[in-house]
Amino acid sequence: MKALFFYITIVFFLPIMSCSSGNDEITPEEVVFIRTIDTLPLEPLSEDEQLSLLFMREEEKLARDVYDFLYSRWSAQIFDNISSSEQTHMDAILALLNRYDLEDPVEGQESGAFVNSDIQQLYDDLTQLGEESSIDALKVGAAIEEIDIIDLKNALDSFVDNQDIEWVYDNLRSGSENHLRSFVKNLAMQGVTYQPQYLTQEEFDAIINS
Numbered sequence: 001m002k003a004l005f006f007y008i009t010i011v012f013f014l015p016i017m018s019c020s021s022g023n024d025e026i027t028p029e030e031v032v033f034i035r036t037i038d039t040l041p042l043e044p045l046s047e048d049e050q051l052s053l054l055f056m057r058e059e060e061k062l063a064r065d066v067y068d069f070l071y072s073r074w075s076a077q078i079f080d081n082i083s084s085s086e087q088t089h090m091d092a093i094l095a096l097l098n099r100y101d102l103e104d105p106v107e108g109q110e111s112g113a114f115v116n117s118d119i120q121q122l123y124d125d126l127t128q129l130g131e132e133s134s135i136d137a138l139k140v141g142a143a144i145e146e147i148d149i150i151d152l153k154n155a156l157d158s159f160v161d162n163q164d165i166e167w168v169y170d171n172l173r174s175g176s177e178n179h180l181r182s183f184v185k186n187l188a189m190q191g192v193t194y195q196p197q198y199l200t201q202e203e204f205d206a207i208i209n210s
Contacts, residue, residue: 037095040164045100048159053096058105058119060090063144065111066123070130070137078186082179089175092168135192142183146198148176177207184208
């Protein structure tokens with residue numbers, strides 16, 4: 001989680017879940033998802049895993065809120081689509097918070113508001129940068145996805161060993177990679193060759209070419 005503690009993360013596609021409606025209803029897909037988590041053992045939660053889950057919940061909200069803001073500014077469909085996916089990812093983390101009886105740091109927070117001051121500052125910085133042009137907005141999205149991939153990988157490699165958290169994080173990382181490819185493709189359609197800002201060139205190329 002080191003990379004995200006100095007900046008941030010986020011994602012796009014969780015294969016077995018559809019996009020959440022954003023209300024309190026649990027969709028059939030989410031029921032299947034929760035049941036899948038429940039088939040995995042409930043193991044002791046380390047302090048690092050607990051902090052990661054709480055942080056990831058707010059981080060997913062940041063992604064959703066930034067993409068909502070950018071959609072309202074530029075009306076580019078990619079932001080609306082990925083915002084819906086980020087809501088799904090928020091729901092995935094919430095299922096884990098509920099499973100481990102952890103307090104939800106997002107509950108009661110309005111769009112663009114965060115408990116974590118670093119995430120709050122990051123939201124302010126990203127939305128300001130994304131207002132400058134539609135190209136900058138797409139680059140903001142790509143950067144968010146890069147950092148998300150790094151953070152999820154660091155968590156999985158360093159301290160996450162509970163099977164249910166591993167399963168969710170693996171899916172979120174796959175989603176982030178899909179997101180990154182989407183942003184890079186949209187930039188290319190506008191004649192812009194995106195250069196990775198956080199991933200190494202080798203890591204970036206492996207994701208884009210997969």
